[in-house]
Amino acid sequence: MDHFEWVIIVALLVVVVGILVSCIKIVPQANAFVVERLGGYLTTWSVGMHFKMPIIDRISKRILLKEQVADFPPQPVITKDNVTMRIDTVVFYQITDPKLYTYGVQNPILAIENLTATTLRNIIGELELDQTLTSRETINTKMRASLDLATDPWGIKVNRVELKNIMPPAAIQDAMEKQMKAERERRESILRAEGEKKSTVLVAEGRKEQAILEAEAEKAAQILRAEAQKEATIKEAEGQAAAILKVMQANADGIRFLNEAAPTDKVITLKSLEAFAKAADGQATKIIIPSEIQGIAGLVKSVTEVGSEK
Numbered sequence: 001m002d003h004f005e006w007v008i009i010v011a012l013l014v015v016v017v018g019i020l021v022s023c024i025k026i027v028p029q030a031n032a033f034v035v036e037r038l039g040g041y042l043t044t045w046s047v048g049m050h051f052k053m054p055i056i057d058r059i060s061k062r063i064l065l066k067e068q069v070a071d072f073p074p075q076p077v078i079t080k081d082n083v084t085m086r087i088d089t090v091v092f093y094q095i096t097d098p099k100l101y102t103y104g105v106q107n108p109i110l111a112i113e114n115l116t117a118t119t120l121r122n123i124i125g126e127l128e129l130d131q132t133l134t135s136r137e138t139i140n141t142k143m144r145a146s147l148d149l150a151t152d153p154w155g156i157k158v159n160r161v162e163l164k165n166i167m168p169p170a171a172i173q174d175a176m177e178k179q180m181k182a183e184r185e186r187r188e189s190i191l192r193a194e195g196e197k198k199s200t201v202l203v204a205e206g207r208k209e210q211a212i213l214e215a216e217a218e219k220a221a222q223i224l225r226a227e228a229q230k231e232a233t234i235k236e237a238e239g240q241a242a243a244i245l246k247v248m249q250a251n252a253d254g255i256r257f258l259n260e261a262a263p264t265d266k267v268i269t270l271k272s273l274e275a276f277a278k279a280a281d282g283q284a285t286k287i288i289i290p291s292e293i294q295g296i297a298g299l300v301k302s303v304t305e306v307g308s309e310k
Contacts, residue, residue, distance in 0.1 A: 019054050026050075032098040034061040044098050063098040067159060070109060074167065075117045077124040079132055086167040087124070089116055091147065092160040100155030108154055112147070116161070119146045129168065136163050 026049050027033050033045040037057050052059070070093065074086040091112060095101045105111045123142050124132055132139070140161050148158040168176070 023052050023054050023057075024049065025052060025059065030065045032063045032065055033059050034063065034098050034102045036060045041099060041103065061098070061102045063095055063101060065095055065098075067092055067094045070112060071164070072113045072116055074165070075120055077121050079124055079127060079129050081128045083129045083172060084169065085124075085129075085132070085172075087120060088164045089120060089143070090162045090164050091116060091158060092162075093151070093156050093158050095155055096157045097155030100153065102155075104154035108151075108156060111154070112151060112156070112158075115147060115150055116143070119143050119150075129172070133166060133168075136166075139163060 025033065025045070027045045027047050029047055031047070033050070035042045035045060035050075035052060035057055036059075037053070041060075042057065070091045072089050072091070074088040076084060076086055078084050093112065101108060120139075120143060123139055123146075127135060127139075140163060143161040144158055147161060151158055
C-alpha cells in the first residue's frame, strides 16, 4: 500500500471514531432527552450516558425538568360590575412527561399564556370589583386547578398561580384612594373620641378617688378630734376627782386631828363662831344663827366686857 492509501485509511478511521464519539451522549441532572429514530419517537433518556445509532437516531428535544416560572404580561379583564382592569399573572409549572410535552402541543408556553388569559377572564367575570381586590387567594386556587387540569395532557403540572398585580382604571384608583382617606379619617375620629372618653372617665375616677380620700381624711380627723376631746374630758374629770379627793382628804385629816386633840366645848364653839365670821364676810345680808350658838355668843360677849372693865 502506498502512502496515499494509508492516508485514506487513517482519515476513514478518524471519521468513524468521530462519528462513534458523537453518538455518545451524557444527560445532566434534572434533564431529559427525547430521542427519535427515522422521524418517530424512540425513547426518553434520563440522567446518565447514552449511545445513539448514527444517522438514523437523533435527539429531538432537550427538556428541563426543574420547576420553571412564566411571567405573563398584563391581560385586560372585565368584572361582573363592568369595570375593566389589567391583571398580570405568574405561573409556576414543571414538566412531568417529556414525551407529552414534546408531542402534545405546539409551543406549550404560548398555550399556557393563552389558557391563563381565558381562565382569568372567566373567573374575574363572575366577581365584582371589591371581590376581585379582596379574593386573590380564591382566584389563585381556581386558576391553578383549572390550568393543571388543562395542561395535564401536555405533560405539564401547574404548581402555583399568582396574581402579580391588579391595575384598576385611574378613576377607580382615585375613588378608592378617596374612600381609603375618608376611612382613615373616620378611624382617626373614632380613636380621638375614644381617647377623650377614656380621659374623661379617668379624670372622673380621679376626682372620685380624691373625694373618697378627702372624706376618709376628714373622718379620721373627726375621730382624732373626738378621741382628743374624750381624753381631755377624762383628764379634766380625773383632775376634778383628784381635787375633790384632796379636799375630802384634807377635811378628813382635819377631823382626825380634831378628834385626836379632844377639843372642849368652848373650842368647838369658838370654831363655829369663826366659821360664821367667815360667812359674814361674804355678800350675804342675813345670817341665821342657831339658838345654841347665840347663847354662846352672849356668853362670849359678857366675858369680853368683864375683861375690858378690868
